[in-house]
Amino acid sequence: MKLHKTAASAAVILALAATAACGGKEGSAGDKSNDTDEKSLPTYKAAEDVTVDSPVLKNAQKRGKIVIGAKADQPYLGFQDQSTKKYSGFDIEIAKMVAADLGFSAKQITFKTVDSGAREQAVRKGDVDLMIGTYTINDERKKQIDFAGPYYHAGAALLVREDESGIEGPDSVKGKKVCSIVGSTPLQEIKKPKYGGKITELAKYSDCVKQLIDGQVDAVTTDDAILKGYAADNPKKLKVLSKTFTDEPYGVGLKKGDKALQKAVADALKAHEDNGDYEKAYDATLGKSGSKFVEPPTITEK
Amino acid sequence: MSGSVLYDAPGPRARARNLVLSVVGGLLIVGLVALVAYRLYDKGQFDGAMWDIFNYAGIRENILDGLAATLKVFAMAAALSLVMAVVLCMGRLSDHKPVRWLATGFIELFRSVPLLITIFALWVGIVDAILPVEVNIEPMWALVFGLAIYNSCVQAEVLRAGINAVPTGQREAAYAIGMRKTQVTASILMPQAVRSMMPTIISQLVVTLKDTSLGYIILYPELLQTARLIASNTQVNGDYPYVPTVIVIGTLYIVLCLALSGLANWIERRGRRAKTGIAPTEAKVPEQTGALP
Amino acid sequence: MNVLLDNLDLFREGFVGTVSLTAGSAALAVVLGLIIAGFRVSPVPPLRLFGTVWVTLLRNTPLTLLFLVAFFVVPQVLFPGIDSYLLAVVALGMYTSSYIAEALRSGINTVPLGQAEAARSIGMTFTQTLRIVVLPQATRTALPPLSSFLIALTKNSAIAGAFNNVDLFNIQKVLSNEGYNILVIFIWITIGYLIVTFSISALFRTLERRLEVAR
Incomplete structure (x- = not known):
């Protein structure tokens, strides 16, 4: 008898789930997001007849889609709405600009969520054609892949609760619990004796933010651009301490040795920085989290 | 022994006492649940808007995708682990010493390493460190292989226990009519072992199903990871909907596991009805193997 | 570069960390397991129901989900700022208690009927029957499964390492970041776990020998 009951309830639930998939409300669940100002986003015209001597790009042209790796849990930068599956944010706009100059319209971009730890591997194996997701250019990574950029300059900062008074900057975290993701560079920095923070390593920044709100950790550290997004999403709960203590130049990750693609991406970035798209995109995304616009850094990896 | 052997049929005083205890115990439990419910309510977790997110087609699709991913990994890991279990079990009962040692070593090693460590090691590229070739293992395969390796060791021990439980007469009779060892194992021992151990094998499959949730830690988008993304990427009234998501996803897991254990119980009961010799053992987590919730 | 000697402190x-997580949650699991097993055979229906619900729910929920609840829901709803060691011990302890309760219950079922009947006939109450006559004998049969569940608990404690607890799994992540050969790291971590699990089985073997009686 017991089996019949369980089987019956299982059947009911599965049936519910199955019908559920067909129905349901469209649109975005939860609070109406104000991360992206859709109306003031610039539009990018896809270039035609692009010929770049790059195997990766030729492959993409053959399939008619370009696969771009992005982050999914960073508001204002790279964020995926779980009910519409749409990506939004500054990195996503950068991706659209670059793709347009490579001959792909916004509709021809397939975004793929790649988490921090898996980025080099995804690029090396060709899972993604380009990786655009708060991707800091550094020497360790340059051994494995190439970058184009930088297109933005971030720096590690601290996110704390609104009512926090004990932590004023990286110099006052001694003995406090500081959270970041596994293997992140700011975390390695903050645990050095100079700062002396007690570190907590979790898998995702959003986990750290949740723990911070619940009072389980005292601060979250990573790039200021990422932190400002979380602070803007949780007003009256969180604030960013603006003093930065590392340099994080963001670049576009691509397969090692693909010089032609690297140059094409760098040229695309430069062109959109010059024609004002970059600033417009910034104001409509990251700018809304409260970071003022700064001139884009000089492109060194090209 | 049923509970009733432990106490006398209650007389009037015991009945009264039990009633009082029932009421007090019941109230305590209800009170505890009410306290938690109140705290949840107080934090706005029962707000209609919090639960409204599940009315969106996109969220439902996400949950279904997560469920499909979980079931996919479970199916592959389960099939692989059973095949490997048969091989390992044969190896352990082999007449050749090196084969026996190899199988025993494999089983003992991977049974004592935490499953999470096995999965994580596969994920971060232990294969690269052992073999000279570069192999990139995706989270999904790390999860499937990790689960398969670990559970095959447990299932192999279950099968071995089943084979040892087959009456010796069966084996002797088979040898007496001139069957070779492979034939004896394949056509006499294994079928009976599988039959008698079926409930235990299925209970271990429930464990396998539950352990697919370790994909959460290596960021494989299975059901639990999906739950985390939904909860952390949606805001309702300025709060993250962890509680509703956990309740919905938890229910899904419990229903899946109950359905599987229900299957184990059903087979056990059917087996008891049949009169073909070996009766299935009671469904339980294979204790004798040092295994593993 | 010797991974072990360079990082002996770590x-x-x-x-x-692993030992204290295991010890803490084992203690909680055994105590809860005893209580729940008692509930499941008790004459009071609500307690029996509670025991059944407890065991069914916890045995069919993935441990990772329990950890998710412990780390992201409990602090928000009940205790903000609670220590993560405590959360891990509660999650591991509750999960394992459901298995221990079941092991004890099947242990109780193997005690010969006459034992309980004799106890009752000399006028013992339910709690006395359970405490003085049945449980001591049930414990003896429940020891081997208990030992496997505690070994499983040791291994499961690795999940706590992924949720902000310092243990062998957690330090493995730290060492990988520092660029040591991961094969060597994993060998040492595995040896660490083996030491704990072998100690548990040795302890239980001794216990079994001590408690052995001719039946």
């Missing part, structure tokens, strides 16, 4: 910290 390894010690991780090992102590």
